[in-house]
Amino acid sequence: MADSQPQGDIPTYEEMEAALRRAWYPVARSADLAEGPRSATLLDEDLVVFETEDGHPCVTSARCLHRGADLTQGCVRGDAIQCAYHGWRWRGEDGVCVGIPSAGTEGVVGTGKLRIAAYPAHERWGLVWTCLAEDPPDPPAPPPELEELELTYRCGDPIPHDCSFALQMENVRDVAHFPFVHRSTLGGLPHEVSPIPVRREGTEVWATYDIPAQQPPEGEDTANTDIYRAYRLRAHAMAPAFTVIVFEVEGMGSRLIINAPSPVGRYECVVYPVFGFDGAFTEEFLDSQVAIEMAIFLEDRDVLDRLKPKEIPFGGEVVETSTASDRYTGEYRKALLEFYRQG
Numbered sequence: 044m045a046d047s048q049p050q051g052d053i054p055t056y057e058e059m060e061a062a063l064r065r066a067w068y069p070v071a072r073s074a075d076l077a078e079g080p081r082s083a084t085l086l087d088e089d090l091v092v093f094e095t096e097d098g099h100p101c102v103t104s105a106r107c108l109h110r111g112a113d114l115t116q117g118c119v120r121g122d123a124i125q126c127a128y129h130g131w132r133w134r135g136e137d138g139v140c141v142g143i144p145s146a147g148t149e150g151v152v153g154t155g156k157l158r159i160a161a162y163p164a165h166e167r168w169g170l171v172w173t174c175l176a177e178d179p180p181d182p183p184a185p186p187p188e189l190e191e192l193e194l195t196y197r198c199g200d201p202i203p204h205d206c207s208f209a210l211q212m213e214n215v216r217d218v219a220h221f222p223f224v225h226r227s228t229l230g231g232l233p234h235e236v237s238p239i240p241v242r243r244e245g246t247e248v249w250a251t252y253d254i255p256a257q258q259p260p261e262g263e264d265t266a267n268t269d270i271y272r273a274y275r276l277r278a279h280a281m282a283p284a285f286t287v288i289v290f291e292v293e294g295m296g297s298r299l300i301i302n303a304p305s306p307v308g309r310y311e312c313v314v315y316p317v318f319g320f321d322g323a324f325t326e327e328f329l330d331s332q333v334a335i336e337m338a339i340f341l342e343d344r345d346v347l348d349r350l351k352p353k354e355i356p357f358g359g360e361v362v363e364t365s366t367a368s369d370r371y372t373g374e375y376r377k378a379l380l381e382f383y384r385q386g
């Protein structure tokens with residue numbers, strides 16, 4: 044039995060949350076903003092995400108400072124969001140109140156004395172990312188794995204989870220669950236897991252391993268999937284909440300999954316799956332593979348949503364037992380703890 048329980052002082056949840064506010068997370072799909080403002084909750088803050096009339100994404104508090112209406116019910120007017128209740132307008136870039144229809148243009152309008160919280164908005168891979176820090180760091184540079192590849196990106200539907208983002212993060216490369224949770228999507232994978240080489244440096248974890256080809260079930264149409272082929276899988280997790288997994292598929296090309304669970308609160312997250320494919324894959328393949336990957340995410344959710352406790356028991360609050368096949372999980376936990384300790 045291996046010990047996956049990190050050692051040393053464990054930060055309080057308040058300390059963890061303060062650290063989490065300094066990271067960037069997805070809060071919407073860019074394409075959805077064309078239909079109007081979207082709501083999101085990040086670390087218990089209710090947000091509205093919208094696109095200005097000239098196409099810039101904005102993220103602000105969702106609560107109107109007049110009588111507390113939900114700005115997600117409002118509509119975009121120029122560079123501002125207009126509240127659905129009495130029409131007050133809040134500029135997306137800085138949250139300044141720029142219009143109070145019942146008061147004309149007098150008083151506090153446009154002075155900056157009246158403002159809601161506004162957060163930075165950054166678009167990448169078809170998602171809008173934000174950070175809640177008062178003095179936010181620049182969005183992290185794309186990981187080197189992505190620079191090597193010319194890819195087409197597709198976003199899956201956001202998947203809400205009833206568990207902490209960290210449990211979802213560690214699930215993604217927990218290889219021992221594949222033959223059980225993903226029996227119907229991935230087929231009859233071997234139960235025994237050979238030790239996976241895992242490397243950690245600070246808040247980042249890498250794992251590379253080869254998956255042998257499998258015999259597809261008789262009569263299965265395998266033209267638009269690669270799951271029965273041999274491939275090399277390279278996973279790179281960056282604590283707190285970003286993993287990229289590159290699949291180098293024998294005889295086909297490279298594709299990847301970006302897994303970035305956005306922490307809604309202490310015990311909830313939303314996964315915004317992103318899939319990237321190089322030019323070797325056909326449109327039919329993309330459609331089919333995205334559907335399979337989404338089914339895999341949903342199979343995971345069924346299990347993750349009922350885990351107890353709903354967050355990593357860093358302090359040994361409950362008994363857990365680990366084996367060598369949990370090494371990736373153990374290293375991710377150490378990386379996350381290091382992220383929290385850096386503050």
Ligand code: FES
Nearest residue numbers: 107109110126129
């Ligand atoms: S509550 Fe928003 S304008 Fe009144």
Ligand SMILES: [Fe+2]
Nearest residue numbers: 214224339343
């Ligand atoms: Fe899974």
